[in-house]
Amino acid sequence: MNKRSVLHSVAAMAIISAVGILPGSPLFAGSKEIVYITPNINLSFWRYMSKGVESIATKQGYKFQALNSNDEARTQLSNAQDAIARGVAGIILSPTDSSTAPSVLELAEKAGIPVVISDIGTNSGEYVSIISSDNYEGANGVGKALAAALKAKGWESNSVGIVAVSQARKNGQARTKGFRDAMKEAGIAKEAGFQQLRSYTVDETFKFTQDMLTASPGMKGIFIQSDQPTIGALKAIRAARRQGDVLVAAFDGIPEFIDLLKSGDILVTGMQQPYLMGQRATETLFQALGGATPPKEIAVPVLVVTTENLESQLPTVKETVFANEGL
Numbered sequence: 001m002n003k004r005s006v007l008h009s010v011a012a013m014a015i016i017s018a019v020g021i022l023p024g025s026p027l028f029a030g031s032k033e034i035v036y037i038t039p040n041i042n043l044s045f046w047r048y049m050s051k052g053v054e055s056i057a058t059k060q061g062y063k064f065q066a067l068n069s070n071d072e073a074r075t076q077l078s079n080a081q082d083a084i085a086r087g088v089a090g091i092i093l094s095p096t097d098s099s100t101a102p103s104v105l106e107l108a109e110k111a112g113i114p115v116v117i118s119d120i121g122t123n124s125g126e127y128v129s130i131i132s133s134d135n136y137e138g139a140n141g142v143g144k145a146l147a148a149a150l151k152a153k154g155w156e157s158n159s160v161g162i163v164a165v166s167q168a169r170k171n172g173q174a175r176t177k178g179f180r181d182a183m184k185e186a187g188i189a190k191e192a193g194f195q196q197l198r199s200y201t202v203d204e205t206f207k208f209t210q211d212m213l214t215a216s217p218g219m220k221g222i223f224i225q226s227d228q229p230t231i232g233a234l235k236a237i238r239a240a241r242r243q244g245d246v247l248v249a250a251f252d253g254i255p256e257f258i259d260l261l262k263s264g265d266i267l268v269t270g271m272q273q274p275y276l277m278g279q280r281a282t283e284t285l286f287q288a289l290g291g292a293t294p295p296k297e298i299a300v301p302v303l304v305v306t307t308e309n310l311e312s313q314l315p316t317v318k319e320t321v322f323a324n325e326g327l
Helices: 003-017 044-060 073-086 099-113 135-152 170-186 200-214 229-239 256-263 274-289 312-319
Strands: 032-040 061-066 091-092 114-120 129-133 160-164 191-194 220-222 247-251 270-273 297-300 303-305
Touching: 032 044, 032 073, 032 274, 032 303, 044 061, 044 129, 044 229, 044 274, 061 073, 073 099, 073 247, 091 099, 114 274, 114 297, 129 274, 135 170, 135 220, 135 247, 135 270, 135 312, 160 200, 191 220, 200 220, 200 229, 200 247, 220 229, 229 247, 229 256, 256 312, 274 297, 274 312, 303 312
Parallel strands: 032 061, 032 091, 091 114, 114 129, 129 297, 160 191, 160 220, 220 247, 247 270
Antiparallel strands: 270 303
């Protein structure tokens, strides 16, 4: 066990002691509240997922609350403490990263509160089920679309950059591998650079992309593994006057992507279905609360949306990706 894990475990046990939880015993058997602990509710992906959780929880007659961790492990643990102290019926957890989830799972297990993990994953711990996107296949599909477009332009000998989500997240690892496997299969071997997102902001990705364009002037493609940061890449490409000269592939989606796909500014994006994921996670939690044993892993497909197939995909995208928000 590494130092970080030890600290998380010690913190978890301190919280258990502080709130007076007896190991293995649910706090309030009649609780009618579901809590969603999210990395950052200000990011559209997590907001859409939260709406999916809420839609099922309220339909079942339960109260609902989303607790924002602000991408901080300490805040996430505090949110878990608050939820357990209230004796919620169950928790949907989207951890800040896979290494921070075990401390929350430990708290919930001691309290006898079931947890369903929705996205990101965990390095260890007890949980009902993990609901995840098929990140490998989604990123692989994105890579294949980008590779085909590069080959069509005769750019297969040029380099491609990657701006990745944290590789401490299992979903980030899967996206990187899926994309790289597609590039390798297509014979596109040169990588212009590899950067990991930390703040997940437009400004951060603007700088990453700007640096790649400067260091690798022959870069003809870039893969951004998150939605809002993709806007930063597009701004950097425009600032360098490289529009049409660098093909942009993305992951996830925000409403602005619709027009960007139509215009060709974004060639392809692998759209997870966060609203649907939130629904599946909450349905799975209610199965467990009803005494059933759901599958340990449930994969939700990623929609590979391109300029060409956008119109046919749009009805599904509006509901399961954007939660009917902003369109």
